Amino acid sequence: MTDSTHLPTRFANRIALVTGGASGIGRAAVDRLVREGAAVVVWDIDKAKLDACGALHGHSVLTRVVDVSQAADVENAMAELIEARGKLDILVNGAGIVGPNGPFWETSPEQWDRVVRINLTGLFLVSRAATPHLVRNGWGRIVNIASVTANEGPKNLGPYAATKAGVVGLTKSMGKDLAGTGVLVNAVTPALIATDLLQQLSAEYLAAALSRIPLGRAGTLDEAAALITWLCSDECSFSTGAAFDLSGGRGV
Numbered sequence: 001m002t003d004s005t006h007l008p009t010r011f012a013n014r015i016a017l018v019t020g021g022a023s024g025i026g027r028a029a030v031d032r033l034v035r036e037g038a039a040v041v042v043w044d045i046d047k048a049k050l051d052a053c054g055a056l057h058g059h060s061v062l063t064r065v066v067d068v069s070q071a072a073d074v075e076n077a078m079a080e081l082i083e084a085r086g087k088l089d090i091l092v093n094g095a096g097i098v099g100p101n102g103p104f105w106e107t108s109p110e111q112w113d114r115v116v117r118i119n120l121t122g123l124f125l126v127s128r129a130a131t132p133h134l135v136r137n138g139w140g141r142i143v144n145i146a147s148v149t150a151n152e153g154p155k156n157l158g159p160y161a162a163t164k165a166g167v168v169g170l171t172k173s174m175g176k177d178l179a180g181t182g183v184l185v186n187a188v189t190p191a192l193i194a195t196d197l198l199q200q201l202s203a204e205y206l207a208a209a210l211s212r213i214p215l216g217r218a219g220t221l222d223e224a225a226a227l228i229t230w231l232c233s234d235e236c237s238f239s240t241g242a243a244f245d246l247s248g249g250r251g252v
C-alpha cells in the first residue's frame with residue numbers, strides 16, 4: 001500500500017477503538033486509521049505488543065491491557081476511554097484466538113468456553129459497552145472480524161468456526177437493531193491473512209486452506225486494512241448487517 005492511496009483526513013476528528021489491535025489484522029487497522037487522521041484506542045492482552053504500538057504512534061494512540069472476555073474489565077476500560085477521549089465513533093472488534101485444532105469430541109468444555117468467551121462473548125461485551133456512545137453521536141461504525149470458516153465449518157476447527165458463525169449472525173442482528181441510528185454494523189470474513197495467528201494452525205490445515213483459495217495466496221494485512229477501514233468510513237453508507245468476503249475467492 002503506497003502513501004498515495006491514503007486519505008490523510010478520512011478519519012479526522014474520529015475516535016476509534018480497536019480490540020486485538022496490538023498485532024495482526026487489528027494492528028493493520030490501527031496503523032491505517034492513524035495514518036488517515038483518527039485517534040485510536042487499542043485494547044489487547046499482549047502488553048509488550050501494545051507498548052510497541054503506543055511507542056510508534058505517540059499521542060495518536062492510547063493503549064490499555066483489556067481482556068475482552070471479562071465484562072467488568074470492558075466496562076471499566078470503556079469508562080476510561082470516554083473520560084480520556086470524550087466520545088467514540090468507530091469500533092473494530094478484532095480480538096480473537098483460533099483455539100484447539102482437532103475433532104469436536106476431543107475438545108474439552110474448558111477449551112470450548114475459552115474460544116466462545118473471547119471470540120463471541122468478548123465481541124458482544126465490547127459492542128454492548130460501545131453502542132450507547134455511538135448512538136449518542138448519531139454516527140458510528142462497528143466492524144466485526146469474523147472468518148470464512150463461519151460458512152465452511154472446516155474439519156478440526158469446530159469451536160472457532162462456531163464462534164465466527166456466531167459473529168456473522170450477531171452482526172446481522174446488530175445491524176438491524178441499530179438501523180436508523182446512524183450506526184452501521186458490518187463484518188468481514190477473511191480466509192488466510194498473513195499474520196501470527198496462522199502459527200496457531202496445523203501445517204496440514206494451512207496447506208489445505210491455501211489450496212482452496214482461487215487467487216492462490218494468503219491475503220495481506222494491507223488488503224485487510226483497506227476493507228476494514230472502508231467499512232469504518234463515511235463512504236460506507238448503504239450497508240449494514242452484512243458480511244464482506246475477504247478470501248481470495250474461497251468463500252464465494
Ligand SMILES: NC(=O)c1ccc[n+]([C@@H]2O[C@H](COP(=O)([O-])OP(=O)(O)OC[C@H]3O[C@@H](n4cnc5c(N)ncnc54)[C@H](O)[C@@H]3O)[C@@H](O)[C@H]2O)c1
Pocket residue numbers: 019020021022023024025026043044045046049066067068069093094095096097098118122145146147148189190191192193194195196197198
Ligand atoms: N489471520 C487470518 O488468516 C484470519 C482469518 C480469518 C479471521 N481472522 C480473525 O482476525 C482477527 C485477528 O486475528 P489475527 O490473524 O490478526 O491474529 P493475531 O493473533 O495477530 O491478533 C489477535 C489479537 O487478539 C488479541 N487477543 C487475544 N485474546 C484476547 C482477549 N481476551 N482480549 C483482548 N485481546 C485479545 C491477541 O493478543 C492479538 O493481539 C481474529 O478475530 C481472527 O479470528 C484471522
